[in-house]
Each structure stands twice: as C-alpha cells, then as structure tokens.
Amino acid sequence: MAKVKGAIVVDTETCKGCEVCIPVCPENVISMSSKVNRKGYHYAYMSNPEACTGCTNCGIVCPDRAISVYRVKLTA
C-alpha cells in the first residue's frame, strides 16, 4: 500500500506565533519553538516530523502563509 509522508518548512521570520496551525493538525506534528524570531514571536516547528502526512491543513489556515508543505508517496 502506498504510504504518504510529508514535511513542512516554516518561514521563521514570517511566523507570528499565533498557534492557529496547532489544533488543525490531525497528527499533532506542530509545536511552538522556545526560540524567538527577530520580531520576538515564538515560531512553529515540526516537533514530530515522522507523523506528518503533508495534508496542508496547517498551510491553509496560516494567516501569514509562513508554512510550505511537501509530500511524497512511498511505495513499499
């Protein structure tokens, strides 16, 4: 069966740390970093990268479009 694996890239300088992406992630991939960006916001990062399926839910709710989503199909 084909399996899907995904990954996100967060533009850390664009992210405003609103955390809207966290509840919409079905796999609980995203957390907030303890570090801050130049504006002083904690930014989102993949805390659980193994679980990401690249569903783009986080991307579509991100008001600042700081998240790019990548997805590959694995044929095992």
Add this chain to the structure above:
Amino acid sequence: MEVLDIIKPENQVFCKTKLMTDTSLSYCPGCGHGTAHNLTMEVIDELGIAENTIGVAPVGCSVLAYDFMNIDMTQAAHGRAPALATAISRLWPEKYVFTYQGDGDLAAIGTAETIHACNRGENIVIIFVNNGIYGMTGGQMAPTTLSGMKTSTSPYGRDVEKMGAPIRMTELISNLPGVYYATRQSVHTHKHARKAKKAIQKAFENTRLNKGLSFVEIVSNCNSGWKMTPNDANHWMEENMFPYFPLGDIKVDGKLKSVAQ
C-alpha cells in the same frame, strides 16, 4: 525517508501564492484577514485572471491590502468601495472587480453604497470580513457587535434596547434582486477555509458570466479587539458568533435559500 529528502521543489504541494507580495502582513497574529487575503489571491491565481482583476481596498484594518495583494488595486474613501467598484466595472466591463471590506466600512459608514450597489446588481464581487468590532481604531462597537458584547465604547455590553440589534448584512442584501450570490463563510479551520475558497471562486466565476453581484461574508476573529488568544478567539467565535451569524449559502444563482435562524 529523511525529512530533508522530502523537502525538494518537486514535492512541494503548498506554498504562498505569488500574487501576495513579500511585505509582512500588518495584521495581528492569528487574524482571519491574512487567511482571507491569501484565499482570495489563490483563487485569482488559479482562475488565471490576475491581469484582468482590479481590487478596491477599504478603510479599516485592511486599508493596506494594496500593499499585500500583487494585482491592480485602488483604495476608496471610507465605505465607498462599492461605489468605486461600480465605476470601474462600468468603465471596464471585461475586468473582474472586487472590493474587500470590513464590517465598520461596509455595514456602518458604507451601508448606503453597499445596499445600492447590491440593488443595482453591479457585476462585482464584495468580500465582507465581519469580526463584530472596529479592530483598527481600538475595538469600538460596530453595527455587527453581538448583543451583550463588551467593547471599548460599550463597556457594559451592547444594550440592544438602546443601540439596536446587530445587523445581519448578508441576509439584508440577499433580498435585493440584483444580488446573484450571497454566502457566509469562515476561515478559522482548514474545513471552513476550503469552503470559503470555493465560495470566493464561485463569486469570481459569476463575474465572468456577467451574472450580477456576488457577496461573500467571512466571519472572522479579532483576537486583539476581543482580548483573547487567537485559538480562544476562534472558540469564542464558534460559540457566540455562529449562532447569530449562521454559516452557509443564503442566495445561490439568484434564488433565496431558507436560512436557519
């Protein structure tokens, strides 16, 4: 497979549209305006009409929309965006014209322009972001502020006896014959954002078919004005805004649908 093997240009499935500029959005963190801007631009990009689209920015939080949207934009006096859009669409009937307005702009100072543009059935799209408050000026009471809701000019809560009931603008204009499509959407979760994107797409397709006015209301949060975190504001919106402003299509293809009250 390692994460770095996945992050390659050929595997990219979602990124910011090129019709949004690189300017950092001036909105507060978590504000629905950013999502609404991006969804609008993604629709215009996907329909391939960027060269033929003219946007009209309002006064309010989204006054700088022309800085963020990488298409032809103009900016109207407070509330007058539908009047300006009327002029543009009549002078260039082949162009796609849309206005992007907030509730203070569209439902307070611009009520006359909105209602008459809707009544005339101008071939434009109106995107109405309703957050029940004047966000830009410091959280004053707007016509759409809910009953009992505390704002900086109604510190004891909105008193419906004195101040009137909140206006359901979409229901109001949907009774006018010129309106072809009226819908109310939201952008706070992925499901709602995808639905809202479809609604905006339908609105621009109506313009292509010269059907008349399409009105898309987006119920949004104002976490700074409501003094909550973005996720709390979204929950508050689901519990308090949606019962009064029910989501869904109100008028489709010129025919009214029965609205759940």
